[in-house]
Amino acid sequence: MRIATWNVNSVRQREGHLLSYLQSEKPDVMCLQELKCVDEQFPSAEIEALGYNCAVHGQKGFNGVAILANRPFEVTRGLPGDDTDTQSRYIEAIIPDGQTIVRVGCLYLPNGNPVGTEKYSYKLAWMDRLIAYARSLLLLEEKLVLAGDYNVIPAAADAFDPKAWENDALFLPQTRARFAELLHLGFTDALRACSDADKLYTFWDYQAGAFQRNNGIRIDHLLLSPQAADCLEAVAIDKSLRALEKPSDHVPVRIDLR
DNA sequence: ATGACTTGCGCGGCAAGA
Numbered sequence: 001m002r003i004a005t006w007n008v009n010s011v012r013q014r015e016g017h018l019l020s021y022l023q024s025e026k027p028d029v030m031c032l033q034e035l036k037c038v039d040e041q042f043p044s045a046e047i048e049a050l051g052y053n054c055a056v057h058g059q060k061g062f063n064g065v066a067i068l069a070n071r072p073f074e075v076t077r078g079l080p081g082d083d084t085d086t087q088s089r090y091i092e093a094i095i096p097d098g099q100t101i102v103r104v105g106c107l108y109l110p111n112g113n114p115v116g117t118e119k120y121s122y123k124l125a126w127m128d129r130l131i132a133y134a135r136s137l138l139l140l141e142e143k144l145v146l147a148g149d150y151n152v153i154p155a156a157a158d159a160f161d162p163k164a165w166e167n168d169a170l171f172l173p174q175t176r177a178r179f180a181e182l183l184h185l186g187f188t189d190a191l192r193a194c195s196d197a198d199k200l201y202t203f204w205d206y207q208a209g210a211f212q213r214n215n216g217i218r219i220d221h222l223l224l225s226p227q228a229a230d231c232l233e234a235v236a237i238d239k240s241l242r243a244l245e246k247p248s249d250h251v252p253v254r255i256d257l258r
Numbered sequence: 259a260t261g262a263c264t265t266g267c268g269c270g271g272c273a274a275g276a
Contacts (some may be wrong), residue, residue, distance in 0.1 A: 004269075009265070009275080010266080034265095034275085037266090054272095060266090061265090062266080062273095077266085105268075111276060113276065151275095165276090169276085192270055203276070205275095206260040206262090206264055207263050208263085211260095246264095249275085251276080
């Protein structure tokens with residue numbers, strides 16, 4: 001089973017690239033973040049025409065997540081743990097796979113900048129909720145994939161210029177500690193399970209020719225439960241999409257599970 | 259040293275992103 005994740009930075013602006021990607025890479029499951037639209041504005045008809053089912057958790061203007069799959073599936077919306085949180089940042093699917101299932105969580109973790117504001121405390125609180133929920137999901141002992149834009153640079157090797165990120169919400173020690181805490185529950189970072197190479201990035205800023213200089217960061221991740229990690233066959237970062245006209249600032253990351 | 263793009267909203271320049 002092929003599972004991909006991509007922060008599209010507006011699904012309406014990226015519809016053409018998305019449809020091309022679905023046709024060329026043929027993921028069984030596609031996780032999308034930063035839709036920047038409400039459910040009614042999501043291009044469901046065009047995606048369904050390619051044989052996908054869509055589950056959308058949109059929001060006006062910002063945020064918004066979706067899961068697409070080439071078969072029917074069950075879906076739940078929202079990250080448990082705070083009924084007052086109105087931001088659309090989590091959607092989960094149970095994907096049938098022969099006699100078994102794969103549970104896929106699609107997440108858009110808050111950016112958290114500027115540090116020292118309520119934005120950063122919201123990020124840390126959201127990570128605490130994710131850790132608590134992930135702990136409960138692991139008890140199910142299923143194939144589980146938590147995929148998305150984590151807005152976390154896990155280590156210095158995951159940034160072209162780590163010094164520039166020292167005081168940023170994506171790289172602060174408290175941020176990385178929570179990401180480590182999540183991993184230590186028993187998750188495997190799919191990319192790092194397959195490669196210890198540096199200069200592997202999933203985001204390049206639009207400004208100052210960052211992509212041309214490969215001045216990027218790795219912040220889009222697929223975390224695997226033990227049962228999913230045992231099935232990991234391959235991982236890829238689809239960097240070529242960043243060189244297209246009108247790209248997202250993120251590129252897709254995908255895995256193949258046997 | 260600073261800003262450097264892109265998007266949504268909605269029609270004037272901001273907020274937000276990372």
